[in-house]
Amino acid sequence: MMKSPALYRRFRTLLIANRGEIACRVIRTARAMGLRTVAVYSEADVGAQHVAEADEAVLLGPARARDSYLNIERIIQAAKQTGAEAVHPGYGFLSESAEFAQACADAGLVFVGPTPQMITAMGSKSGSKALMEKAGVPLVPGYHGAAQDEATLAAAADKIGFPVLVKASAGGGGRGMRVVREAGELAAAIVSAKREAKAAFGDDTLLIERYVDNPRHIEVQIVGDSHGNLVSLFERECTLQRRHQKVIEEAPSPTLDAAQRETVCAAARRAAGAVNYVGAGTIEFVSDGKDVFFIEMNTRLQVEHPVTERISGVDLVEWQLRVAFGEALPLKQDQLKLSGHAIEARVYAENPAKNFMPSVGKITTWRTPAEVDGLRIDAGYRGGDSVSPYYDAMLAKVIAWAPTRQAAIDRLDRGLNETDVRGVVTNIPFLSALVTHPEVRANAIDTGFIERNLAALTAAPSTLGDLEFAAAVAAILRGEDEAAKAEGPSPWRTAGWMPVGRRKRSFLFRRGQGHDHTDHTIELTYGGGSSALTIDGRELAFAWTAAGDGIDVALGDARSRIHAVVDGAELYVRTRSGRFELHLVDPFGGESEEAVGEDKIVAPLPGTVVALLAEVGAKLDKGAPILTLEVMKMEQTLRAPFAGTLTAVKCKVGDIVQEGAELAELEADAD
Ligand code: ADP
Numbered sequence: 093m094m095k096s097p098a099l100y101r102r103f104r105t106l107l108i109a110n111r112g113e114i115a116c117r118v119i120r121t122a123r124a125m126g127l128r129t130v131a132v133y134s135e136a137d138v139g140a141q142h143v144a145e146a147d148e149a150v151l152l153g154p155a156r157a158r159d160s161y162l163n164i165e166r167i168i169q170a171a172k173q174t175g176a177e178a179v180h181p182g183y184g185f186l187s188e189s190a191e192f193a194q195a196c197a198d199a200g201l202v203f204v205g206p207t208p209q210m211i212t213a214m215g216s217k218s219g220s221k222a223l224m225e226k227a228g229v230p231l232v233p234g235y236h237g238a239a240q241d242e243a244t245l246a247a248a249a250d251k252i253g254f255p256v257l258v259k260a261s262a263g264g265g266g267r268g269m270r271v272v273r274e275a276g277e278l279a280a281a282i283v284s285a286k287r288e289a290k291a292a293f294g295d296d297t298l299l300i301e302r303y304v305d306n307p308r309h310i311e312v313q314i315v316g317d318s319h320g321n322l323v324s325l326f327e328r329e330c331t332l333q334r335r336h337q338k339v340i341e342e343a344p345s346p347t348l349d350a351a352q353r354e355t356v357c358a359a360a361r362r363a364a365g366a367v368n369y370v371g372a373g374t375i376e377f378v379s380d381g382k383d384v385f386f387i388e389m390n391t392r393l394q395v396e397h398p399v400t401e402r403i404s405g406v407d408l409v410e411w412q413l414r415v416a417f418g419e420a421l422p423l424k425q426d427q428l429k430l431s432g433h434a435i436e437a438r439v440y441a442e443n444p445a446k447n448f449m450p451s452v453g454k455i456t457t458w459r460t461p462a463e464v465d466g467l468r469i470d471a472g473y474r475g476g477d478s479v480s481p482y483y484d485a486m487l488a489k490v491i492a493w494a495p496t497r498q499a500a501i502d503r504l505d506r507g508l509n510e511t512d513v514r515g516v517v518t519n520i521p522f523l524s525a526l527v528t529h530p531e532v533r534a535n536a537i538d539t540g541f542i543e544r545n546l547a548a549l550t551a552a553p554s555t556l557g558d559l560e561f562a563a564a565v566a567a568i569l570r571g572e573d574e575a576a577k578a579e580g581p582s583p584w585r586t587a588g589w590m591p592v593g594r595r596k597r598s599f600l601f602r603r604g605q606g607h608d609h610t611d612h613t614i615e616l617t618y619g620g621g622s623s624a625l626t627i628d629g630r631e632l633a634f635a636w637t638a639a640g641d642g643i644d645v646a647l648g649d650a651r652s653r654i655h656a657v658v659d660g661a662e663l664y665v666r667t668r669s670g671r672f673e674l675h676l677v678d679p680f681g682g683e684s685e686e687a688v689g690e691d692k693i694v695a696p697l698p699g700t701v702v703a704l705l706a707e708v709g710a711k712l713d714k715g716a717p718i719l720t721l722e723v724m725k726m727e728q729t730l731r732a733p734f735a736g737t738l739t740a741v742k743c744k745v746g747d748i749v750q751e752g753a754e755l756a757e758l759e760a761d762a763d
Pocket residue numbers: 232257259263264265266267301302303304305307309333336337376378387388539
């Protein structure tokens with residue numbers, strides 16, 4: 093008889109069953125520990141960074157996650173075929189799938205994570221709450237039973253008392269969650285939460301909780317080994333959220349004092365101890381300011397683990413791998429020390445000004461700051477890579493550490509400011525506005541903070557000053573200069589051939605789109621040894637010199653270092669006042685000054701129509717909902733871009749639509 097191999101044992105080759113930032117993160121530590129790494133990828137990720145960084149890579153199948161990153165059989169086969177002995181699941185995808193952990197065990201592979209039994213016990217929100225109740229961990233009052241009929245759920249909600257939160261038991265990333273303020277709204281919320289949960293997690297079991305108004309999110313990192321040791325590595329606070337999804341995470345929590353820290357960490361150890369937990373995991377709580385209540389356990393590494401690494405000095409992936417080797421944890425609870433403050437921002441390809449619609453396409457520019465002065469960048473993309481509509485739109489994380497929270501915020505803001513990603517729209521300016529908001533600095537926040545302050549956080553910097561226009565002109569001139577140099581010496585550019593005397597050139601810049609744009613004409617006068625810009629009728633002396641990544645611009649008697657990217661006719665300019673986007677109007681390109689807003693409502697990305705919210709003939713205010721699309725597993729509501737009458741609806745519920753497909757038509761109100 094062959095002895096079945098131990099669940100946790102030493103291995104030399106690790107397959108990472110994930111993509112993007114987390115796959116690159118795991119590869120980095122695995123390589124440092126001398127392991128051979130195997131990446132897996134889909135047809136959409138052939139040229140992706142994680143594939144390039146691994147020692148070997150295996151194509152799983154078509155782009156759709158269920159054909160590739162969620163295809164258990166293919167992943168196990170890839171491990172066999174490359175001689176991998178262990179599998180790290182990352183986060184998302186199969187990281188909390190007991191079925192996957194079991195399939196690994198059955199195939200004789202070490203699963204870098206807890207046992208399938210532990211995932212089953214803690215992976216569902218309903219199941220884990222039942223367990224925690226027994227272990228004496230405080231819970232949010234609620235219903236987490238098996239019966240799922242509407243009458244049972246409605247009776248449970250009444251008993252809990254409104255407002256309640258309807259949640260997908262299998263949920264993650266804030267999906268499948270609805271706040272219900274009164275009984276009348278419950279039925280509709282159940283239908284849409286079930287629909288989203290089914291689509292995203294393949295399981296529409298719901299639970300209902302008392303909705304704690306404006307809470308804080310506090311969570312504790314724990315790690316257990318297979319020898320019965322279990323430690324907590326302090327807490328993180330992830331209160332800055334949008335739609336129940338974390339945006340900024342920090343450690344330690346600026347809200348807890350030492351005694352409260354010990355209370356919540358002890359509760360977390362009790363929670364994980366209840367299943368003799370093995371591996372890295374997180375116990376999540378919400379706090380109403382007085383008490384903390386358990387909400388769920390994540391049986392995997394989390395997106396925000398770097399902030400814990402920065403304050404504890406522990407490499408959590410290294411600990412995961414040591415635990416998977418069957419080793420004991422390197423440190424005991426009293427050997428773990430907390431130092432300084434760390435804060436992380438999630439960089440997404442999405443457009444905050446358009447309701448955070450994901451943005452897809454080719455990344456033309458990718459520039460991140462050096463990882464010095466307390467900065468760390470965890471990224472999964474490079475210049476030239478494509479962001480596809482098939483997966484989560486997170487591109488990278490910018491993490492900053494400093495001795496104090498204020499200093500860490502300053503470093504994070506600098507890190508964000510020095511991160512330039514072009515080709516897709518990112519949330520970087522929004523993140524920067526968020527972390528430097530006075531109430532965030534003062535820790536006067538709750539989970540509703542972003543929603544309440546959305547307008548201020550997504551506002552474009554109000555007016556463009558002279559320096560911004562000068563920066564735009566300088567960027568264009570530098571681009572032309574570089575292009576000319578690349579073409580080599582030309583007789584036309586030698587001094588003798590240059591036409592003499594003063595010459596003029598004018599640039600038409602457009603800011604904003606559709607009905608809301610403004611145009612600015614800037615005149616450049618040059619030749620004869622000096623140049624000047626005429627902005628709003630004022631003439632100012634102007635000069636520029638390339639300075640590394642940036643450009644030094646002299647305007648009037650001031651000098652300033654600016655940064656700019658010219659991407660075709662699109663200009664992205666960063667000055668000391670912030671970031672600005674401008675479109676250079678080609679005078680021969682037929683772009684009239686009165687370019688009006690689109691009257692057609694088109695699909696911004698490929699998706700499925702899941703609800704129609706307005707009827708033909710309806711008079712809609714600007715911002716009124718028209719229809720809901722499911723895009724990248726998230727529901728996105730398309731809204732009226734201006735006030736008008738809905739004259740046509742060209743799709744129906746269930747339609748799968750391509751990017752750019754016309755979905756409806758809106759006729760502007762005559763004004
Ligand atoms: P997910 O699996 O999507 O992370 P969670 O249960 O962790 O789901 O909840 C996500 C977020 O929703 C929490 O961080 C918190 O901000 C909010 N939330 C969850 N439960 C409650 C509750 N009962 N009351 C108020 N807010 C809650």
